Amino acid sequence: MIKVGSEEFPLTSLYLYLSERCNLRCRHCWVAPHAPDDRDEQAMDLDVLMKTIAAAKALGLGTVKLTGGEPFLRKDIIELMKFLHGEGLCIDIESNGTMIDRDMAIIIKECEVRQVSISLDGTKAAQHDKLRGIKGCHGKSVAALNYLRAEKINTQVIMSLYAENIQQIEPLAALCDDMGVPSFKINPVMPTGRGEKVFQRRENVDIEELIRIDRWIEAELSSKYQTDIYFCMPIGLKSLHAVITNPIYECHILNILGVLADGTISICGIGQTETDLNMGNIAMDDLAEIWHHHPILQKLRIETPSQLGGICGRCIFKFRCLGSCRACAYAVSGDLRSPFFMCDEAYERNLFPASRIYN
């Protein structure tokens, strides 16, 4: 009998998608937010959100990630950060950085935010602005990093990788190093949200090239800079050396929930585009009840990883990797059990290591 209660699966993280709007128009964005002036946002009430967070602590909550859309479009974000800090919760922020000025950096410091991740797709402003859809945004993001670093806040640069900015990996690593940014994460664009069109236009990076880049970073680039460089790729495709020596960013899908800007509860931000995965709203529904009993979560717990399909079901790392991004798998196929697209493509092209496949 498989147990599917919260004893087995504590709710360790909440991802708060604080705004369904964004002031950038990133070509790849997986949640495809609205423009700031597109429509009136149905924003969740702060008091309700605070009560939800307090309730989630009883379920095991330790970390809250503030993201979006652009989270700093939410006007009461400072009040929220202060509340989270007061509750003793670990705070992470993902932002495009364009709304972080010196004063905001000071507040972030006061709230002891663990890490602020800023999106930056290269050192060339024109290219970054083109990929992000708004002229001038590169300069603002770099300025935000400077404000944050001046306050000695732990920062991370997140680069979305297309075929056209591969050559920017090393310059961006050098920039991070120069600025004292401790972490540089490279996310290959995924075929979800607006990213689907990136794939249709073949602007994404081919799997063979992704593997080559991963090995190049490991063998050469990482040793050149003090900044930790991490290339997001499922563990099954990583080198053996990387598997045993490096920290691997993995989604703990069985221990998180996403709360969208309007209070909708989903498995993560994918609920914004894949509404079938929405499970209720914090304004009306009890979070604990959803966490313990909602059929989508019950199904996810039973199926992940034991019933994963395709190459993910046959991979020796499946208990650790959990099939990489289940949200992406769902968006691509409509099935939470389907294989992750990178591993699937690698397998189809004989690029998935045979030593990691069983059955």
Add this chain to the structure above:
Amino acid sequence: MHDRAKIVAKDDFLKQNPEMVFRKEEEGAFLFDPHTGNLKYLNANGVNIYEMCDGRKTVSDIISFLMELYPDMAVEKIAADTELFFEDLASMQFVRKSDKSGL
């Protein structure tokens, strides 16, 4: 703090558990339990030792062999490290005890 009770004795014959997945790569190998998801990485030395678990050698036999192979290493360290390694493998069911016939 109490030491955990030992699973493996020096005169035990050990064999690989056929239900486990053993996969070699260039720099080492993985042992994977498809039932529990347990995963263990073995370096080149670990691979050699694991491959000696054919059901016909005792833990002592393997330690003696390793002492001959690494004459510069302290015998106590070889014995202690090897026993610890086998305790780990046995606790995760990657190796099993067998009788002398190798069964």
